[in-house]
Amino acid sequence: MTQHDPVRVAINGYGVIGKRVATAVLAQKDMRLAGVVDIATDWRLRPLEEQGIDLYAASSEHAQTMRGAGFTIAGTLDALLGQVDVVVDCTPKRIAAQNAEIYRANGRKFIVHGGEKHDVTGHSFVAEVSFDSAAGRAATRVVSCNTTSIVRTLTALKRAGLLKRARGTLLRRATDPWESHLGGIMNTLVPEPDIPSHQGPDAQSVDPQLDVVTMAVKVPQTLAHLHYWSVLLTRNASKEEVLDAFRASSRIALIRAGDGLAAINTVKELMADLGRPHDNLYEVALWEDMLKVEGDELFYAYMVDNQAIVIPDTIDAIRALTGLARTAEDSIAQTNETLGIRAAFC
Incomplete structure (x- = not known):
């Protein structure tokens, strides 16, 4: 790869995150999608051929099964690894940790996601905070959807000199929408058994200085997550x-209930009306007219699209590992422009 060549990207796993990463990579001028790896034999992979994306199998055994289901297979994961600069692993939880050894053995840079532990790569990524420390590394972990939102919002307050400590309650969607017929919960709420829930410590894997505690409860809906936060500020401050x-964060978009965006379904409908791929909400959608400041106490709420919020950070992580951008600001600006990310919906 020369300075002017696009980075060759492989995506392992074409599920909820994988297909969105693929769409985002295709939108980047400095990246080329070399192929997608999977093991499925059903409808999920059918759009790849129409998009002209090469499909690879995880192994020769899977290749045989997939060809039997009518798919054109370009080769196996091993063959694809010989053609790429970086792998974005979007496989289910714990599978990526096993795949990491394959990537290392082949000398390929790689990215895993928040379903894996920090120790898999030794580095956790949110573009606005840890881009510089990811530069040139062999691997990083783009943290989960909820953790990404926590780091974005608390970092914004921290950079303004306002953050002392934060306590959040997370209402978590039960499952991804496309799998809602397979599981999830009905007519109940399921609290995460530990306080803090795992998202707070995970945010500290990106920024150890954050004083943050989270509590979480799973709720019977699949559209998105909803966060409520109580923050002690460093001093008295105004709402403005x-x-x-x-x-100041380009990935926090203010919304207003007064404009009719009063619930998470209305925000998702707006994303569809804006023509976003897969109705993606890449930003943290934070209610401006709900936010309240009482002296040195701050209260606010926001929505997290669990299927989309990590996509721009994944694109930035590719640039950090491969040297495509020198600074977080440069990469974020490129990604925001190509994905149409904006700072307000009101």
Whole structure:
């Protein structure tokens, strides 16, 4: 790869995250999608051929089964690894940790996601915080959807000199929408058994200085997550001062219930009306007119699209590992432009 060549990207796993990463990579001028790896034999992989994306099998055994189901297979994972610069692993939880050894053995840079532990790569990634420390590394882990939102919002307050400590309650969707017929919960709420829930410590894997505690409960819906936060500020502040801090992040978009965006389904409908691929909400959608400041106490709520929020950070992680961008600001600006990310929906 020369300085002017696009980075060759492989995606392992074409599920909820994988297909969105593929769409995002195809939108980047400095990247080329070399192929997608999977093991499925059903409808999920049918769109690849129409998009002209090469499909690879995880193994020769899977290749035989997939060909038997009518798919054109370009080769196996091993063959694809010889053609790429970086692998984005979007396989189910714990599978990526096993795949990491394959990538290392082949000398390929790789990215895993929040379903894996920090120790799999030794580095956790949110573009606005840890881009510089990811530069040139062999691997990184893009943290989960909820953790990404926590780091984005608390970092905005921290950079404004306003953050002392934060306590959050997360209402978590029961399952991904496309799998809602297979599981999930009905007519109940399921609290995460530990306080803090895992998202707070996970945010500290990106920024150890964050004083954050989270609690989480699984709720019977599949559209998105909803967060409520209570933050102790470093001093008394005005509402406008806090909003300015959030506005300083290009990946926090302010919304207003007064404009009719009063629930998570309305925000998802807006993403469809805007023509976003897969109705993606890449931003943290934070309710401006709900936010309240009382002296040195701040209260706010926001929505997290669990299927989409990590996509821009994954693109930035590719640039960090491969040297495509020198700074987080450069990469974030490119990604925001190609994905149409904006700072307000009101």
